Amino acid sequence: MKKGKEFANRLHALVPKFAYVPQADRFLMDPGPLKYRFNVIGTGVNGQEHITVTLLEGRNTIHGVYDPNPSSVEGAKRAKARFSTEPLVVYESLEAACNDPAVDGLIICTPNHTHLEVLKVAVQSGKHILLEKPMATNLPDAYEIWQMARAYPKVLQIGLQxxxxxxxxxxxxxxxxxxxxxxxxxxxxxxxxxxxxxxxxxxxxxxxxxxxxxxxxxxxxxxxxxxxxxxxxxxxxxxxxxxxxxxxxxxxxxxxxxxxxxxxxxxxxxxxxxxxxxxxxxxxxxxxxxxxxxxxxxxxxxxxxxxxxxxxxxxxxxxxxxxxxxxxxxxxxxxxxxxxxxxxxxxxxxxxxxxxxxxxxxxxxxxxxxxxxxxxxxxxxxxxxxxxxxxxxxxxxxxxxxxxx
Ligand SMILES: NC(=O)c1ccc[n+]([C@@H]2O[C@H](COP(=O)([O-])OP(=O)(O)OC[C@H]3O[C@@H](n4cnc5c(N)ncnc54)[C@H](O)[C@@H]3O)[C@@H](O)[C@H]2O)c1
Structure with a gap:
């Protein structure tokens, strides 16, 4: 089967009741080959929203998460399980979550005052980054992040959506x-x-x-x-x-x-x-x-x-x-x-x-x-x-x- 513009019109694929359709029988509902894998750092309400939209959209997936709060990790597992039977990888450290070679991008959704310190570890990975707003709580930190982004060879987007x-x-x-x-x-x-x-x-x-x-x-x-x-x-x-x-x-x-x-x-x-x-x-x-x-x-x-x-x-x-x-x-x-x-x-x-x-x-x-x-x-x-x-x-x-x- 040939796939074309149908992707833009695959609304039915977003409706959970059609989850039963076997992969081999998917045409209109098939997002095509997996494009990118993301890890989410911080899986409170916002991290879970990022998990949901990634999996709903369907071309990318959430590979794993890092969050020191166990109930946030449980929330992330529930969010992924609504769309996918693939287990969620749970990392023991920020460094491990940032540097997993299986992953293409990092979504940082930790509290505002942690953004700069988390980002400093994340940029070592050379992966694409989506950093939540506000990028920092004060001007020197915000400026440092802007300068880090200017020198960064991959996408570093801010969550002002x-x-x-x-x-x-x-x-x-x-x-x-x-x-x-x-x-x-x-x-x-x-x-x-x-x-x-x-x-x-x-x-x-x-x-x-x-x-x-x-x-x-x-x-x-x-x-x-x-x-x-x-x-x-x-x-x-x-x-x-x-x-x-x-x-x-x-x-x-x-x-x-x-x-x-x-x-x-x-x-x-x-x-x-x-x-x-x-x-x-x-x-x-x-x-x-x-x-x-x-x-x-x-x-x-x-x-x-x-x-x-x-x-x-x-x-x-x-x-x-x-x-x-x-x-x-x-x-x-x-x-x-x-x-x-x-x-x-x-x-x-x-x-x-x-x-x-x-x-x-x-x-x-x-x-x-x-x-x-x-x-x-x-x-x-x-x-x-x-x-x-x-x-x-x-x-x-x-x-x-x-x-x-
Ligand atoms: N773009 C938007 O519309 C929007 C909406 C909501 C929140 N946000 C932003 O998202 C971020 C998170 O907000 P939230 O509402 O999800 O807060 P939250 O408290 O619900 O979740 C934050 C999570 O980060 C975890 N965490 C704390 N420090 C961490 C660290 N160093 N490493 C990994 N995880 C850590 C916490 O355990 C918690 O689970 C904030 O920056 C907030 O401003 C953006």
Whole structure:
């Protein structure tokens, strides 16, 4: 049997009820020969999402894992067993997981403060690497990772995959490719959601491990700001507090110190202005983007409020000046892909990673883009502490990175 474009249309292969079809009888459902084997370092909620999307997509597989927490390893085994009868290799050390010659790529999903140290071992392997966001919790570490990536002979991609959520894919196309808004002038993103979830070691409740809320979570939105603005940030002013969540939370004798709400204003070299509104004690999962250009306005949203009859909705509208058509859309991916998490964005991040490994051009986040998303996050955290606007030039200089400004 000859295989062609069918791969792109193999949706049925993603549906578990068709797992019974013998390999010899697979045509539409056959992803073809195995391409790449990956090891996952850190198999909490995010590592398990990477395992699921790899196996669902089907051309690559998860070979093994390394995680010192036994219940995370059990979770990884369950995630692989949903798709494959091949046993999962469990390594005793980071070095062993990174250097197994059977493996082509490493996915690093450990807590933020461990990224640099884990990456230093991973790069010794010379394998392709997908490093989760935020690449680091502070600017010197983020810069070191960027420099490591520049010298690295294989793909080193950063896990800023929100750009592959359906609403942002379409918004990027409208603003950057179709240019339906004219020159982009202002950007607004709002995220209203539930509190940070429990984690192994509760690292996300402490700024010293996560980088702070505006680095840990919001680097995704600052990456989108940087992308839409197409320019470098000049200044950041932020106001925020720990108003509701984890105010009495103590772990290992330490009190949680993370923000649960903030307003952040970013000014760019080219005059674009962006503002971000975060609330993490809202009974919903909701994101909204508004872009105003000199020829139109785009609004997009995704989310659900968790109540009966509320269902997940993606929405996008482009309202143009009267000499052009306007439109509303409901951008989406197949349900089986969107349900894997992050509106399917992680699945498409994996497609881009595979493309890059194949030597094709990729739109995925580079270490340089990862660095600049951390710059805005660190500047915002600093601005909340100081109560004043933070100049990016001054912040870079204070971190020994004045040559970048
Ligand atoms: N791109 C995204 O949308 C997204 C979403 C969630 C999390 N993340 C990122 O993924 C990373 C992990 O987050 P999570 O939510 O899965 O946390 P988690 O606490 O659920 O899982 C982290 C896992 O790493 C393990 N671990 C800790 N130190 C390790 C080490 N040195 N070597 C190997 N394993 C180690 C822990 O035992 C745990 O199982 C973080 O950087 C986080 O910011 C990204």
């Amino acid at each position: 929100y750009r592959y959520k359906p609403i942002y894919v379409e918004a990027i196309h409208e603003a950057k490719v179709r240019r339906s808004l004219g020159e982009v002038k202002t950007l607004t993103i709002l995220e209203h959601r539930e509190p940070f979830l429990d984690k192994v070691g509760q690292w996300n409740k402490f700024s010293k491990y996560s980088g702070g809320t505006l680095v840990e979570k919001c680097c995704h939105y600052f990456d989108l700001f940087n992308l839409f603005a197409g320019s470098r940030p000049v200044s950041v002013y932020a106001s925020g507090s720990q108003a509701v969540n984890f105010k009495d939370f103590e772990y290992g004798g330490e009190r949680s110190d993370i923000l649960d709400n903030a307003f952040v204003i970013v000014e760019y070299q080219n005059g674009v202005r962006a503002n971000f509104n975060l609330c993490m004690f809202a009974p919903m999962v909701y994101e909204e983007l508004v872009i105003c250009g000199d020829e139109g306005r785009l609004k997009a949203s995704e989310g659900v409020n968790g109540q009966a009859y509320s269902k997940w909705e993606n929405y996008l509208e482009v309202i143009a000046l009267p000499d052009r058509t306007s439109r509303t859309l409901t951008p989406s991916y197949p349900a089986v892909i969107e349900e894997t998490g992050h509106s399917g964005a992680t699945y498409y991040e994996h497609l881009r990673w595979t493309q890059a490994m194949d030597g094709q051009p990729s739109t995925a986040a580079t270490a340089e883009e990862g660095f600049w998303s951390v710059v805005v996050g660190v500047a915002a955290e600093e601005s909340v502490k100081r109560g004043t606007k933070v100049g990016v030039k001054e912040l870079l200089e204070a971190n020994g990175l004045g040559h970048l400004s």
